[in-house]
Amino acid sequence: MIRIILAEDQKMVRQGLRMMMETDSEITVIAEVENGKEAVTACENHVCDIIVLDIRMPVMDGLTAAQIIHERWPNRKILMLTTFNDENYAVEALRSGANGYMLKDAEAEDLIRAIRSCLSGGLSLQDQVAAKIMPTLINQQQERSVDPSLTPRELEILQQLGNGKSNKEVADALYLSVGTVKNHISIILDKLELRDRTQLAIYAIRHHIV
Incomplete structure (x- = not known):
């Protein structure tokens, strides 16, 4: 069973997301919370496989929560789920430790696929997000050459x-x-x-x- 902590400040959206994810019989949402601080507390109180975080939430935003969760529980996967198709948010989410970045308008099967991809070690980006984030990453300041010690x-x-x-x-x-x-x-x-x-x-x- 895939155990999920879901952090979303809007109750109706949270309930809808839960219903979408639990259309897969192997997925269960073990805790619903309203902000990033509660998500961190839920991680302390529950053993989960993946945390699904909204970005903009009161008290503590999803990016801050992702960074704390990743540092404290590095083996737990994090999927950012947001309305913001913004390359800066996406890049910051990845830097904070997120394993994926999906938009809330995703179809249920795409969301479930992203969850499974994150759990299997993949990097899950919705197509329209990837289209924005890749040029941003590539065009950032010049990096040093590839480490010569790599075989x-x-x-x-x-x-x-x-x-x-x-x-x-x-x-x-x-x-x-x-x-x-x-x-x-x-x-x-x-x-x-x-x-x-x-x-x-x-x-x-x-x-x-x-």
Whole structure:
């Protein structure tokens, strides 16, 4: 069962989102909260797999909550769900530790697919969000060249991550085991001094590896 904490300040929207997500029999919303502070508290009180956060909420916004949750529970996935198709919000969400960024007008099947993608280690961006965010990432200030310590195999894996692939998808594409892929990702993170696979994906984009 996929256990979700849902943070959304508007009750009717929150109820609608819950109904959409729970059309999948393997998904259950274990807690509904109205702001980011309550989302952090819910993470303390519940064991969950993924936190679905609105961005603009009272008391504490979703970006701040995402950063706190990611730092305290790095293995829990975070999906931002918002009305704002804005590249600055999306970039900030990824920097805060989010594993995906979806719009509230998404179809139920797209939302469920995004949840499953985040849980499998993928980077889930709605198409119209990706269309905005990729040029923003690529056109940011010039980065240093690709770390020369990366091996050809590590660069292949980094390329796959930059394309939003999950560990299993990377393993299938490169004919490796999932365990081997995880080991390579850990080594790449250490070499690049990055904290998670989302930062690896951004690194790959900025350095034109994808």
